[in-house]
Amino acid sequence: MAAKADFETSDGAGGAEVRFTGRLTLARLGDLPARLDALGPIAALDLSGVERIDTVGAWIVTRTANAHDARISGASEEAQRLLQALADDKSEYRVHRDRRPMWARMLEQLGTASAGVWHELVGIVDFFGAMLIALFIQIRARRRIRWNAIVTRFQAVGVDALPIIGLMSFLIGIVIAQQGAVQLEQFGLDVFTINLVGRASIRELGLLMTAIMVAGRSGSAFAAQIGTMKLTEEVDAMRTIGVSPMEAIVLPRVAASTIVMPLLGFYASICAIAGGGVFSWIGLDIPPLTYIQRLREIIPMTDFWAMLIKAPVFGILIGVTGCYSGMQVRQNAEEVGRRTTSAVVAAIFLVIVLDAFFAVFFSSIGWN
Known part of the structure; x- marks a missing residue:
């Protein structure tokens, strides 16, 4: 049976060092994201023990690394390809609230609608x-x-x-x-x-x-x-x-x-x-x-x-x-x-x- 995604932690300089094991795939993740979020500062992420990784698993790793400014090591060729693809994607992972004043947003919407009607x-x-x-x-x-x-x-x-x-x-x-x-x-x-x-x-x-x-x-x-x-x-x-x-x-x-x-x-x-x-x-x-x-x-x-x-x-x-x-x-x-x-x-x-x-x-x- 395929191993469930898991990780081991050890103390390191600047924070915990996390070593992933099993399969970092959507079907095997379980509660791993929640347990990662519960950890304190993370200094390093080790992927040498990962059997297989998909896009969701790579996104979890990338999100954790970005949140804690942690370094990633031990990634296989497949994992490096997925991580690089996510790194090249410039889209935001979270939806940020538009903090502009309401009048500015209304004027923008009015202008867009007027341009559409004129077109x-x-x-x-x-x-x-x-x-x-x-x-x-x-x-x-x-x-x-x-x-x-x-x-x-x-x-x-x-x-x-x-x-x-x-x-x-x-x-x-x-x-x-x-x-x-x-x-x-x-x-x-x-x-x-x-x-x-x-x-x-x-x-x-x-x-x-x-x-x-x-x-x-x-x-x-x-x-x-x-x-x-x-x-x-x-x-x-x-x-x-x-x-x-x-x-x-x-x-x-x-x-x-x-x-x-x-x-x-x-x-x-x-x-x-x-x-x-x-x-x-x-x-x-x-x-x-x-x-x-x-x-x-x-x-x-x-x-x-x-x-x-x-x-x-x-x-x-x-x-x-x-x-x-x-x-x-x-x-x-x-x-x-x-x-x-x-x-x-x-x-x-x-x-x-x-x-x-x-x-x-x-x-x-x-x-x-």
Whole structure:
């Protein structure tokens, strides 16, 4: 049976002299590290009695020698090789607490995050430019447009999303009507709940919630699909046989999300208005006919045009962000998940920022 790791001590000048015996391997160490730590000052470590040593055993010896400034002797060729490898490793054996002031650490983290966000924005803009070049090439040579791929993405981005977007929008309409009615009935203005539901659904919330849902559903799918294709080298294979990944993979997805977003936004707005109408009928005793007539009076066409202008922009943004994140996958499957999460977060953030910009812009031109 292999000898258990052990040591003998003897008094020497400047401290104890430790002579190791047995096998200094992970399986045979036992409580040896704890007993070494319990010793006083150590002047020398003798490895001549060691039968075998592995990396863990060499690390124990190196740690003890460094802690007591002890000399090492009697090491075999194998032990010398391991000890030298550990000596060449400049990494710290212990994690030291960052003793810098909190404000310095916060500023460093803020700077790192800001640099990362700026790098991602520059990358997205660059990717968008490359996509426009590929689009121009396809427009000049119409036979290169992949209609089948675009129609397939219509199914994935639009048709398959109708149930969840419809249900979500219907419930949001009920929530808007209920919360608005609670506040307005204090002033005897229950009827203005229709104004709140109608304008909020058409102008803002219907399209915004749809964009967030599409970003989480389709944007993440774009990033995961393209990222997996990068890992399996399908994208490189396309380039090898002369097929442009931008034309074959990116443009169909971006085109589908751009074309479908206005339709989904209008559909979501109608579902939200329907939800508000159901609550108004049941909770406020407003007949459906009165509800519809009031909507026709208070919803201007500018709200409808504002929605149609914003929707394709949101679709382009979601498609480009998802495809860009997928194309950035380089190393392993873990990066696919990280890039997928990054695509969803970036798309939702940029959609909300652009929505705020559009709100200010439309207000400045009188589309209130």
